[in-house]
Amino acid sequence: MKRPANFAYWVDDVPPHGVTLLSALQHIGLVCSFLPIPLAVAREAGLTPDRMVDLISVSMLALGATAILQVLTRGPVGSGLLAPSCFSGAYLAPSLLAVKAGGLPMVFGMTIFGGLVETGLSRVLRYLRPFLPPEIAGFVVVMVGVTVGGLGVRYVLGVGAAAPASGREIAVSGLTLGLMVGLNVWGHGAPRLFCALLGIVGGYVAAAALGVLVLADFARVWDAPLVGLPAVGDLGWSFDAALVIPFAVGAMAACLKTVGDLTTCQRINDADWVRPDMRSIGRGTFANAIGSALAGFLGSTGVNTSSANIGLSGATGVTSRRIAYATGGIFFVLAFTPKIAGLLAAMPRPVMGAALMFVAAFIFVNGLQIIASRLLDARRTFVIGLSFIIAIAVDISPAYFRALPAAVQPLVGSSLVAGMLAAVLLNLVFRIGVRKVQRLEVPAGHVDPVALEQFLDACGAAWGARRDVVDRAKFNLAQSIETLLSSGVASGRLEVQASFDEFDVDVRVSYDGPLLDLPEKRPSNDEIVASAEGERKLAGFMLRRFADRVSAAHKGGRSTLIFHFDH
């Protein structure tokens, strides 16, 4: 890894105590904006406000432990990066199903199961890539955003509550959301960084001012002790085979999101970043899996790395591991402080709804960006488009899907599950007929460089290859053919073959003539300027540097250059 320019405190740096504390508090502020997810599940389960305090306390324990597990650099666990976790929207839909099936013990038990599934997935991540390409990962993140945002809207409008939201409650939601968005868009410095937390505080104030939150709601906060032991797992755990599929899908979604987040984190921390380090990502997803299982064991909902926190560390240029240890430590302290947990447990429904909508906007757009990072052809457009329509259909016509036989209920119980299963199946169907090897003949004396680029663009779109990898392959194809023809090394027709197998993109250029020199050492500037031979050496050097591996073969007067790109 190479230290990026303008980074104040990089991964191995040790910032001063003040910077460490302030940075850790910022991360905690952001993570707390996701607390409405377990609170919403607890609310749906009809948990009493007193028990909410316990839920928040154990949630803090889980968050603290996961932040520290993620930053570990030795052993099988941890990516070694500052990437604190928050409560995962991926587990929201399955958890709401679990609440209906067996209350909170069912949620906790099934969350442990989800964590175990994540553990398994973290070990076989590499082999699942053909079945879970990044555009499906992006789609899943989009659906998580839709789920979280949908619940937020329900809370804001009072759908499913004893009575629809009053004008004052909607005003509280509007003020809360407006404050969060306003500070995020037009704010600077600390107010912008803490916009979610400040919005929640503003929401409490507005709720109190408009009579939505009354003094009695705060009584429990005053009554709560300053220091107390969190009640770990006292509600128990249960298991239902009918919830295996929803939680397995939730685990897969959480795992995919963690992969995306850790990839971003690696890119932020390495000025020389070229491609994801799958070993570090595997260890990171394992840390997250343990975090989810631990959260279920302690009595909370599943966790996920937080995109917002990774964005924060990149924006501030502070990614020191020490911040993660401090964040974890402060979470542990908060877990033993029931007064603060009580304050969070008293969060009014309109404020919670606004916070969920705010968070959903970021998750949704993050998913769209992952989808857009791939070249998309007609097949992939249908995979994403049709899956989205199927997912939304579950939300638009719930009565129809509820009337389906009990055996298929686990598959259509939530838009996230139905959408992801549709995406995986459609991806398998549309793989039929996709040629993984494409050929192009280049007639001697007539090279259209734009046609060469279009050839690889079309291949990349059909395969769903990464744009950056296809761009590098395009350069090598254009540069190699240009050099072969302009220098007279090649004669006759040239043949180009591009192939793809999810992990590699290979481009082969075959021609009649001697091998092209691909030097490992850059020619000097004088050599380059002095002759065409120097320029040819430069071309060979750049071809070697741009590919991850190069090889060349010569047989029977015909030469083949092979450019290999890791994918």
Add this chain to the structure above:
Amino acid sequence: MEMHEEQVSGVTALAVKGRLDSTTAPVFGQKLEAIVATPQSRLVVDFGNLEYMSSAGFRVLLVAAKRAEEVGSRLVLCGLSAKVRQLFDLGGFLDLFTIVRSRDDAIAAAK
């Protein structure tokens, strides 16, 4: 490839659009030579709309830079996209040229 030339406060600003390869590099090279060969001349090359540059393009840039140094002229590059910047980086050219972000910065640096 297209080139657009204009004079700004005594600096020649040359905007290049399209592909700079073995077909187009000779024309580009002649243009650079014509400008920097005049002693004490100032030249800004704006690569904001450059799509591709091969080794042939880099060679004519090196030739122009050497010529500029000989006669006391100044050559500044600007507007490199991430893709073109990566080419400069991998080819070992980033430190050989004065490269700035915007055209205005380049004109200021060339003066």
